[in-house]
Amino acid sequence: MPIALEGVSKVFPNGQIAVRDLTLEIGDGELLVLVGPSGCGKSTVLRLIAGLETPTSGRIVMDGRDMTSVPAHERDLAMVFQSYALYPHKSVADNLGFGLRMRGVERATIDQRVRAVAKALQIERLLPLKPAQLSGGQRQRVALGRAIVREPRAFLLDEPLSNLDPQLRFDTRTELAQLHRRLHATMIHVTHDQEEAMTLGDRIAVMRDGAAEQIAPPLEVYQRPANVFVATFVGSPKMNLFDVTATTGAGGALVLSGSGVFVDAPTRRIESGAPLLLGLRPRDITLVAPGQGDAVAQIDLIEPLGHEAVVHARIEGAGTEITLVAGVDQDLVPSTTIGLRFRREGIHLFRQDDGKRLS
């Protein structure tokens, strides 16, 4: 079921602006991830869609119908909460069946569907237990099951993985992706973890301060971030940013220089003299012999990660910090001088005044 937000804003009674004039469309069967730092409004957007908050202005449309005035219990959506919010006084079975019961579905049908979902999620033996007797991971599955059993028009997931251990989080993430494929259901997933967003979403919406900075498929967000915020939020380790200006170099070509960096301008549509930010992801930098690359730097610190190492270095002359990722086979030692080559296609340019991407 397609969901659309049209110019939705939410201002809380204390004056806090949680969502600013947001327009967003989620296609039928799409998994959209809302990602951003805490306080960016992503959970509020979810609650607005669920009907737990009412927008201060704007419309919420589902399947072509204006649902803005429809109360939460009539929207036929399912939500998985960060804290799971299971009914503490009910058994797992009753937790799963509660929604159906409230809609007047027959006992027999409820039992059948509950059992089917429990089997699919492998929580059958938990059915008679109460939430207090379950582990965190088990509760999470019950929360998921409660949503699935209702066969809702769409799923809303509010940081469902945030409370899990890293390993469990990884496994459950995969399961969620599989679930989405199997159910072909519209899903809106909220997280603060950019890696989770990148791996799960058909599209991701990067949010900050109540507005969406970019809404696009993960690859596009990674390769062509719309502004500096998106560029530094997505991708780990964080993108390097350098203050540069465009000058006309030898032979009439435009050259970007500043902060110890000196590269040919990748495009022609830059004004000479314009202050810019040059973005370079750590993985787009390769190690070469000093003098053979685009910059020379001295290693400050090496963080070995097993399969690769994150190298923090300082560009000679300017002292700018730069981070890169190198393979472990290169015996690197702090204080050595290295040469850095930048991948041409990996150079991002942003305007300094508003952080927006060039071209």
Next chain:
Amino acid sequence: MIPGASTTIDTENRRLARRLLWPALGVIAAIVGFPLAWMLWESLHLDELRMPWLGRPFVGLANYRDAVADARFRAAIAHTLLFGGVSVTLELLIGFVLALVMHHAARGRTALRVIVLLPWAIPTAASALVWRFLFDSQAGLVNEILIAAHLLAVPKVWLVDPMLAWVPIIAADVWKTTPFVALLLLAGLQNIDQSLYDAARVDGASPWRELFEITLPLLRPAIVVALAFRALDAFRVFDLIYVLTGGGPGTATESISLYTFSALLQKLRFGYASALSVVVFAGTFMLGLIYIRLAARHLLTPER
């Protein structure tokens, strides 16, 4: 921001809230609201039930002027303030020590809590009588002990002396209410992060230092709450004094509430008693406002 079409949900909420609230609010309005309004109105009239031939004329603020000029009323205010000041101070001090003891007690904490909660739960009338018994001049226990300890030669007649009559009253109130204060302070103590004390100990702070620099400042909200509750109750005191001394000897221990009661049901001066009631009400109201401002503001802020 222009409100969107979402008001239907809000209207539903409002309607439900109204349905849920009106029974309770209706009762309160009927039992409290109207009587208070009536009382305000009545206080502006002369209404002496013992002198019905005077009718019930409107006299404006005459009752209030009489009250200000009334020496017995002024004495009642002084008594109430004296009682409040002494009791609350003692209760805070002793309650604080008790709270500390309960906080650090490893075993028997429950037993301690139960025993300490009993005086609070016992009806005031009963406690008042018990303490009157203890201070009885004939052979009450207090006199017996003081005589045996050679602090007294002859049994003291506590309830006949205008100043000494306060001793059993304050003792009874302290006995009865310190537990409540202690429990409030204990809750506050338990909310203080233990790691602060650990850090202080590592820094080499003495126990007195810890007390003044960590405990007391962090306990301030709880102290304010306890202070406000007790001040409010002390201002309204009636049961205890009525049963213990009846306001006596004469009117030496009469509190404001007691005097109002006497004006009302003994002298049947309804107009005047209403004015006195308004004064008591105004006093508690102001104390209440102070309390809300100082301590309870967080209780009134909306969630989400």
Next chain:
Amino acid sequence: MKPRLLSVAAVLFVGAFAFPVYWTIASSFAPEARLFDVPPLLPTDGTLDHYRALLDPRQFWLPMRNSLIVSAATTALAICLGTPAAYALTRLTFRGRVPLLAGILAVSMLPQISLVPPLYLALRATHLINTYAGLVLPYLSFALPLSIWLLVGYFRQLPPEVEDAALVDGASRVQTLRYIVLPLAWPGIATAAIVTFLYCWNEFIFALSFTLGPERQTAPVAIALLRGRYQVPWGEILAAAVVITIPVVAVVVAFERRIVEGLTAGAMKG
């Protein structure tokens, strides 16, 4: 704190607070002649005379019955009216919510003496003086705000997310109240009921002002009015004090934890 000092202090406090209670109980069993002796009770000397006197001729079971009926009725009404009100005040957003909360808090701080003149006249006009209704209704003036206040303090502690989950799951507000909130709120409601009951049991000034005789007087008033022909009947008074306190002790001992939580939760950060 040093453990030994702690134990000594604890014992002193327990002694100080428990002693009057012990003394009262002990004295209530002491024969008339030995009432003022120290100590008044030797194991072999105990007597039930005073307690018997309470039954006959004092008929003290009458005021006890009245206290029970009035306290129970008031508590039941206060809880029934107060629970939905407290829910609305905590969970539903509407204009005027904060002033309303403040107003209810203010009402609970009213000096009861202020209500006596108008209520007296009103009760007299409706012929409710010296009746059960004539006590229950005035009692609600403090019991209802008190219940609401305690329940609000409790509802604030219930995680709102569980109710959100129920709403999204398809339960209307009313269904959520019935199937989710009330079952979860039982402990809080019970606590509010217990504390309210204790306050009603303890009430004095309304009972004193609005009743005329032992038929409808409550226990605290009855005990205050115990008079002897020639002297103060201390034995019976103390026995009455014990009797009046037994239900209170039972409740406190049984529900001590709840009571403490209820009282302090409402007062501290909610």
